[in-house]
Each structure stands twice: as C-alpha cells, then as structure tokens.
Amino acid sequence: MDALPDFEQILDAAARIAPYASVTPVLRSAALDALSGAELHFKCENLQRGGAFKFRGACNAVWSLDDAQAARGVVTHSSGNHGNALALAAATRGIAAHVVVPEGAVRAKLAAIERAGATLHRCAPTQAAREAMCAEVQRATGAELVHPYADSRVMAGQGTLALELARQAPGLDALVTPVGGGGLASGVAIAAHGLDPALTLFAAEPLGADDAAQSLMQGARVTTVVPDTICDGLRALVGKHNLDALHMHRVEVITVSDAETVAAMRLLWSELKQVVEVSSATVLAAILKQPRRFAGKRVGMVLTGGNVDLDALPW
Amino acid sequence: MDALPDFEQILDAAARIAPYASVTPVLRSAALDALSGAELHFKCENLQRGGAFKFRGACNAVWSLDDAQAARGVVTHSSGNHGNALALAAATRGIAAHVVVPEGAVRAKLAAIERAGATLHRCAPTQAAREAMCAEVQRATGAELVHPYADSRVMAGQGTLALELARQAPGLDALVTPVGGGGLASGVAIAAHGLDPALTLFAAEPLGADDAAQSLMQGARVTTVVPDTICDGLRALVGKHNLDALHMHRVEVITVSDAETVAAMRLLWSELKQVVEVSSATVLAAILKQPRRFAGKRVGMVLTGGNVDLDALPW
CATH class of the missing domain: 3.40.50.1100 (Rossmann fold)
Structure with missing residues (x-):
C-alpha cells in the first residue's frame, strides 16, 4: 500500500469518492493577483468535508x-x-x-x-x-x-483535487501545493502530469522542516531534520515513495520562513476572505517570495485546510 | 431615484453589472445544517468585488x-x-x-x-x-x-443577488438578509418575489438598531431609534421607500442581540470557513434564535460582506 498510485488509480479514486466528497470551489482575488503579478486560482480545500483535503x-x-x-x-x-x-x-x-x-x-x-x-x-x-x-x-x-501519506490509496485520493482543478481552471501553467509527508504533493503531481505533462509543479515547504528540499538537492532522503515550524500540518518528514514522486515529476521545492507564511495567511484571510490554516499559506508565501518565477503565469494554488483555533491566531 | 425599482429594472441591472460583478458562490456546511435543523444555503457576498454586496x-x-x-x-x-x-x-x-x-x-x-x-x-x-x-x-x-440605500438603482443592483441565488439554489422556502438602511432587503424582496411570490422573506436586525422592526409593528416609520450595536453596517435607519418594500413584501424582521450575532459570526468562521463581518452574522443568529420557524426548510442566507479588522475580532 505504500507504492505510488498511477493515473488510472487516481481516476478510479475520483469516481469512488464522488458520492461523499465536495467539489470545492476555486476562488480568485484581484488584490492577490495584483500583489503577486500572477493569475492565482485558489483551490479551496478548506471547504472540503472535515475542513481539509485529507x-x-x-x-x-x-x-x-x-x-x-x-x-x-x-x-x-x-x-x-x-x-x-x-x-x-x-x-x-x-x-x-x-x-x-x-x-x-x-x-x-x-x-x-x-x-x-x-x-x-x-x-x-x-x-x-x-x-x-x-x-x-x-x-x-x-x-x-490507513497511513496519513505513505499509502497509495491516500495519495490517489489527494490527487483527485488536481483533476477537479484542471476542469475548473483549464490551461494552468503551474501548480503549487504545500509539502509535509508528501501525500498531497505526490498525488497531485501524478494526477496533474497525467493530464498535462507540461505543467510546472512546485511544493512550498517551511524552512524549519525543509527535509523535502534537502532530500531533492542531495538526491537521497534526508531524515535528520528536526521539524521546527508553526505549520503543524507540515512537520512530517516526506515519505520514501512520496519523495520518489516529487523527483520523478520534477517538483521544485520553494522554502518559506514562518514569518513569510504568517504574513501570507493574513493576506488570504483579508483578501480572499477564507479561513485557512497556517500550513495552507505556504503556497502564497512561496509565490510572493519568488514572484519572477510566476510573473504573468496562470497558477493553481492548493489551500489545504481551514481548521484553525480562532482564539490563537498567529498575528 | 428614491422610488422602488420594479422586477424588470432588477433584470436590467443584472445584465448591466454582469461584465463587472462576480457571480458569488453559494456555500453549505453540514455542521451548520445540523445545528440549525434547516438546510442553509449561504450566498457569499463577502466574495463579491470589494468584499461586499454593495x-x-x-x-x-x-x-x-x-x-x-x-x-x-x-x-x-x-x-x-x-x-x-x-x-x-x-x-x-x-x-x-x-x-x-x-x-x-x-x-x-x-x-x-x-x-x-x-x-x-x-x-x-x-x-x-x-x-x-x-x-x-x-x-x-x-x-x-448615489445614496447607499435610498436610490432605486442601488436597490435594483442589490436585488440581483437574489436572481443569482435562485439559479444556484432553486426551490428555496425562505430567504434571510440583514436589514440596516434597507437597500439590500428591499431589492432582494422585489427580486425574490418577482421569481417566486410564495417565498417567505425575513430580515435580521440588531436589537440595538431595531427601527425596521418597530416601524413594521407600528405601521409607520420610526425615526427615534439611536443605533447602539456592534454591527457597523446596520446602524442606518431604514429608508422610507425601503420600508414600503418590506411592508408590501411581508418581510418579517427577527431581532438579535449583539452577543447572539458575535456567536454566530464565530460559527461562520469556524464552520463555513468564511471571513465575514459581524453584520453578516445577524442572519445566522436569527435562524438559531428561532429554529422552529426554519426547521426542515431550505433557506437562503445572504452573507453581506467580509471586510474585517483582523486585529480587532469581537471574541
């Protein structure tokens, strides 16, 4: 169960979960487009059942x-x-x-x-x-x-959001997800490239838990990172097969500091009007950190969840 | 310009603003349905251009x-x-x-x-x-x-959201908007009854600015209320023609305390994952205050805006 799913298995997963999962909306913000210089399409998994893509x-x-x-x-x-x-x-x-x-x-x-x-x-x-x-x-x-990410059934399920996004926002140039254990990033990579092998894939990772970035740079899985980040959803070390998928699909990791992520979270609340958890904001932080990579591009952004303690906001 | 628009003028307004305004999504929450005992369809005008239906x-x-x-x-x-x-x-x-x-x-x-x-x-x-x-x-x-509410062009524009909502969530039993000056409530009443005269219309009003409730009860416009409510968007006294529309369309006002509204606002953030301003939450507060009126009903709920000071949340 810890091998990688193929594209067919992601299509099967989409049919399997259709009676139960929500087709989450894709939202846009003129203010965030202006700020980033790109055309951002936010896939709102904070509106998924249970408040997260999981x-x-x-x-x-x-x-x-x-x-x-x-x-x-x-x-x-x-x-x-x-x-x-x-x-x-x-x-x-x-x-x-x-x-x-x-x-x-x-x-x-x-x-x-x-x-x-x-x-x-x-x-x-x-x-x-x-x-x-x-x-x-x-x-x-x-x-x-049912492991949170080292499970091909789980990866296939997470990948279904990329199928939906491709229908909702056709012709994307790039796609950005957060990366923690890598269940989402790997499933989305397989699904997105199954539809369009030319799509450029990015993963946003907290600097304080940058094992995926280190692993891809060194060409071998780094397991010595001790996670230290406010992004509680991204503290897991990337799984072995998950990492293989990131490598095979040429996913580029962009690391972001917690301060950058918190600033991006606030922008998502104030401009996109979405309650999203801090881990979700890494994707916007990544775009704003490397705007030249995305300038003028049509970019899919996965907002992973919205389960937040409203009494302990990080600003 | 301060007379009431008719249904045709609202249809014209919809065509006129279509190139510029967003068709805002309608969101649902299983948790809020369970809590209210009704089927709630939230029209998210917090996602409108500028962050409000205005x-x-x-x-x-x-x-x-x-x-x-x-x-x-x-x-x-x-x-x-x-x-x-x-x-x-x-x-x-x-x-x-x-x-x-x-x-x-x-x-x-x-x-x-x-x-x-x-x-x-x-x-x-x-x-x-x-x-x-x-x-x-x-x-x-x-x-x-261009007056904020005592202007038929403005009322007609606000009414367009009811046309959209009827397409997005057909067959509603009831519709709830907040009421302040009444531009929204009157425009929506004319539009909604233009499509379905059997729809039951409600307006949620802060107890501390309940001039619409008093006016409808007394059969004459009450202008002596001194607004005292946290709902900064609902402090205006209802306009003369706006009040006429509420009367003609048998809009029933449900008053809610600020505490009830703040609790409802928090629910909209935590369950619907939407950043909405406090005035918007009056509609959920009204449903939760009078659940028997709405039990088992299919109810449209207008969330009016999402422009919030994130450094001064009311909880």
Whole structure:
C-alpha cells in the first residue's frame, strides 16, 4: 500500500469518492493577483468535508476495502486533519475507525474526531509509541492501517483535487501545493502530469522542516531534520515513495520562513476572505517570495485546510 | 431615484453589472445544517468585488448614467462598504468618484477607497455635515449622488443577488438578509418575489438598531431609534421607500442581540470557513434564535460582506 498510485488509480479514486466528497470551489482575488503579478486560482480545500483535503484520501482508502476488510474497521495515528478525515470517511461506510492520538493533543481536535464517531486510543507523544499503539489496535481488531501519506490509496485520493482543478481552471501553467509527508504533493503531481505533462509543479515547504528540499538537492532522503515550524500540518518528514514522486515529476521545492507564511495567511484571510490554516499559506508565501518565477503565469494554488483555533491566531 | 425599482429594472441591472460583478458562490456546511435543523444555503457576498454586496448597487448606478452625467462623476457619503464600492464601480467606467467621509473613520477603509481611485472629502461626523458636504461636492462638480440605500438603482443592483441565488439554489422556502438602511432587503424582496411570490422573506436586525422592526409593528416609520450595536453596517435607519418594500413584501424582521450575532459570526468562521463581518452574522443568529420557524426548510442566507479588522475580532 505504500507504492505510488498511477493515473488510472487516481481516476478510479475520483469516481469512488464522488458520492461523499465536495467539489470545492476555486476562488480568485484581484488584490492577490495584483500583489503577486500572477493569475492565482485558489483551490479551496478548506471547504472540503472535515475542513481539509485529507477527506479525499481517507475516503478513497475506506471505500477501496473489500467488505471483509471493511467489517474490521480502519486505524491511523494522527491528532490532526487525517484522523478527523478517517473518522468521517469511516462513518460514510458505517465502519469502525480507531484513531491513535498522542497525550497532549489539542482537545478541540479530539472532540471533533469523537463526534465523527471514531474511537480514540491515547499514547505517549513519540513516533515509536504511536506506531506501537497502532500495531496493537491492528492486532486486537484486525483494522486496516490507513497511513496519513505513505499509502497509495491516500495519495490517489489527494490527487483527485488536481483533476477537479484542471476542469475548473483549464490551461494552468503551474501548480503549487504545500509539502509535509508528501501525500498531497505526490498525488497531485501524478494526477496533474497525467493530464498535462507540461505543467510546472512546485511544493512550498517551511524552512524549519525543509527535509523535502534537502532530500531533492542531495538526491537521497534526508531524515535528520528536526521539524521546527508553526505549520503543524507540515512537520512530517516526506515519505520514501512520496519523495520518489516529487523527483520523478520534477517538483521544485520553494522554502518559506514562518514569518513569510504568517504574513501570507493574513493576506488570504483579508483578501480572499477564507479561513485557512497556517500550513495552507505556504503556497502564497512561496509565490510572493519568488514572484519572477510566476510573473504573468496562470497558477493553481492548493489551500489545504481551514481548521484553525480562532482564539490563537498567529498575528 | 428614491422610488422602488420594479422586477424588470432588477433584470436590467443584472445584465448591466454582469461584465463587472462576480457571480458569488453559494456555500453549505453540514455542521451548520445540523445545528440549525434547516438546510442553509449561504450566498457569499463577502466574495463579491470589494468584499461586499454593495458593489452590485454602486455598479448598477454608475452604468445607469448617460454619458454626459457620467462625465461629471458620482458622489456619496460613506466611510464603509458603499464608499469603497462606488469608488470601484466608478473605476470600471473610468469616471470620477467623490466620497464624503466623517473625521474619525477607520484609516484602513479610507486607504482602500483612495486606492480604488476616489477623492476623499472629510467632514464632521454628523449626518448634517455629511449631507452638506455632499451637496457642496455636487454643486462644485455636477457629480451624481448615489445614496447607499435610498436610490432605486442601488436597490435594483442589490436585488440581483437574489436572481443569482435562485439559479444556484432553486426551490428555496425562505430567504434571510440583514436589514440596516434597507437597500439590500428591499431589492432582494422585489427580486425574490418577482421569481417566486410564495417565498417567505425575513430580515435580521440588531436589537440595538431595531427601527425596521418597530416601524413594521407600528405601521409607520420610526425615526427615534439611536443605533447602539456592534454591527457597523446596520446602524442606518431604514429608508422610507425601503420600508414600503418590506411592508408590501411581508418581510418579517427577527431581532438579535449583539452577543447572539458575535456567536454566530464565530460559527461562520469556524464552520463555513468564511471571513465575514459581524453584520453578516445577524442572519445566522436569527435562524438559531428561532429554529422552529426554519426547521426542515431550505433557506437562503445572504452573507453581506467580509471586510474585517483582523486585529480587532469581537471574541
């Protein structure tokens, strides 16, 4: 399940999730076009079910299971958007979802996951403890692991947004997504190049978690980066196969500082009028940091999510 | 110009502004549907040009002028969304816009009006001073007055959003707009009943500026209310003809407290992921206050604007 999906599998995913996922709108802003010197088309996955693109991948994984697998449920470790998305996706099929969450996770996020009907399993806040707890739940229940990004079903699901965007904003010159674990960036790369191999692909990455940039530069996966960024959705190290996809599809990484990202987030709120989380704003920060790369171009920008603590805005 | 437009004039306005105004999306939220017990269709005028529905009316007024009138420009008094909208609308025709603003108006709003190319004229912060300054600009320049709501061209322009909404969300049972001066509520009432006389119309009004509610209850225009509400877009007293339209179209006013409105605003940000101004949230506050009136109904909700000071959120 951790190999890469092909274009056909992304088309299959689009058909599979169509009854459940939203076709999110593409919004524009004259002010942001003027500021960037480019023609920006924002794919608003903050308006996706669950408030993030993650529902696409989780939904594709859940509906890819055969009936016997489905009856045993699904499990993942994530206190963020993927955990919530898997809970919502499992509910569309009426199956059990188990979500392993570290002690200290944000209570509001856990409450949302429980409201969606999932069972929470708490563990110590380390990668080893998460994986051990996941394995234990798998043993006890037979539930299928749905990894947040190292899963071809998940990558295929995330890639479906590029198919939609191509219909909604035809003839794009470039496409920018954030990159964390790389489930989105890899799925979108395969989907976008399946439709138009000439499209130029970019990934925006926080400077404080720039393992994808380092890995592509060195030609080998760098796993020594200790993430230090405000972008909580982009702290994961890019997966092995995800990285392969970025390499094969010549995705260029643009790194941005947290200050640049927060300034871009504010612009998305004030000009595009969208509540987006800070990780989403990396794509606008990247464009504004390297405007000459995008001048006069028609650019697709993926806004990944809108689950924000309104009492703790970063400005 | 202060009579009421008829349905034909609203159809004409729609054709007139089509090259300049955005067809704003209609968004939904499963969480807000669950919370309200109704099926809510949010018409997102926060995504209109200039960040508010006001562009529709201003644009219709500007493009209704003959060439000789247009050459002399337009004038209004407003430090808020209407002033900005008139400046943007005048720019689409390449004509002069004069905006009379009271001393003490928010600097960011004035800067936006100037960026749109309008000339600011400052006056004392009283209604009399505003009107005197407006008259002076009219005398000096021959500019055409475009009143924020007591103007049939403006009402017709605002009404166009109801035509769009009816196409985007057919078969609505009810429609809720905020009411301040009544340009929006009256234009929408005429347009909506032109298409479907059976539609039930509601207007949400702040308790601290409930002159429309009082006026409809007493059968005569009440002008003694001294507005005291956080909803800066809804402090104007309802205009005479605007009130006539509310009466004729049996618009029912639901009053809401500022606390109810702020809570609803927060829900629109967190669940619908839209940056909307506080005045916009009155419509959701009204639904949540009287849920039995709307239970199981398919309801259109007009979100009027998204021009917010992100450094001064009301929670």
